[in-house]
Amino acid sequence: MPPPEHGTHSTIPPRRYGGNIDCKELTAGTTLFLPVSVEGALFSAGDGHAAQGDGEVSGTAIECPVEAQVTLDVRRDLRLEWPIARISGAWLTFGFDPDLRQAARIALDGMLDLMQREHRFSRDDALALASVVVDMRITQLANQTLGVHAVLKDDDLISAG
Numbered sequence: 078m079p080p081p082e083h084g085t086h087s088t089i090p091p092r093r094y095g096g097n098i099d100c101k102e103l104t105a106g107t108t109l110f111l112p113v114s115v116e117g118a119l120f121s122a123g124d125g126h127a128a129q130g131d132g133e134v135s136g137t138a139i140e141c142p143v144e145a146q147v148t149l150d151v152r153r154d155l156r157l158e159w160p161i162a163r164i165s166g167a168w169l170t171f172g173f174d175p176d177l178r179q180a181a182r183i184a185l186d187g188m189l190d191l192m193q194r195e196h197r198f199s200r201d202d203a204l205a206l207a208s209v210v211v212d213m214r215i216t217q218l219a220n221q222t223l224g225v226h227a228v229l230k231d232d233d234l235i236s237a238g
Contacts, residue, residue: 081114088121090222091173093159097124098171099133099217100162100226105145108163110155120149132215159187167230168195173222180225181213188227196234210234 078094080086091098095111103109125143162169168191172183188211192203210233216224 078111078113078118078120079115087221088123090220091171091217091224092222093173095160096173097220098160098224099124099126099129099138099220100169100171100224101126101129101131102164102169102226102228103162104164106165110152110157110161110163112157112159113151120147122147133217133219135219137219158190159183161187161191166232167228169229170227171216171224172226173216173224175222177215177223177225180223184213184225184227185211188229192229206234 080092080094089097093112094114095109098109122145123143125141126138127141129138159173160171162171168188170184170187170191172180172185172187174180174183185207188207189200189203192198192207193200196203198206207227207229210229212228212230214226214228216226
């Protein structure tokens with residue numbers, strides 16, 4: 078999704094509104110939720126990878142052509158600051174920043190928001206539980222901006238409850 082600032086924007090870095098999110102867990106069947114900051118915004122997708130490690134480190138993976146069927150819906154009931162995803166059996170929240178600690182903070186804050194919204198935890202309870210059940214992973218070290226994603230597996234939440 079395009080950012081709200083006017084001008085030409087590179088498609089290389091990931092950002093608050095999407096961009097080049099090189100997370101190997103975003104596969105067929107994923108629901109990706111992106112903030113929309115521009116009325117009438119246009120969606121684009123690309124940069125298919127046949128394989129990639131966690132934390133894409135050099136700016137290249139095994140690049141390949143991709144065919145996909147994409148369904149787009151506008152969720153006016155869901156206010157997002159950063160991308161989140163629903164994959165099979167888990168939620169992911171993302172943070173991107175030139176500073177890895179800040180990227181991690183953004184991803185964690187997004188997960189705490191999700192735990193409050195989806196599971197009705199208080200903020201304090203979500204934070205305490207996150208130390209037990211949320212995994213923090215490096216999404217990417219390439220593409221000009223560092224990325225972290227937080228993972229909350231459905232099974233881990235059930236077993237901790």
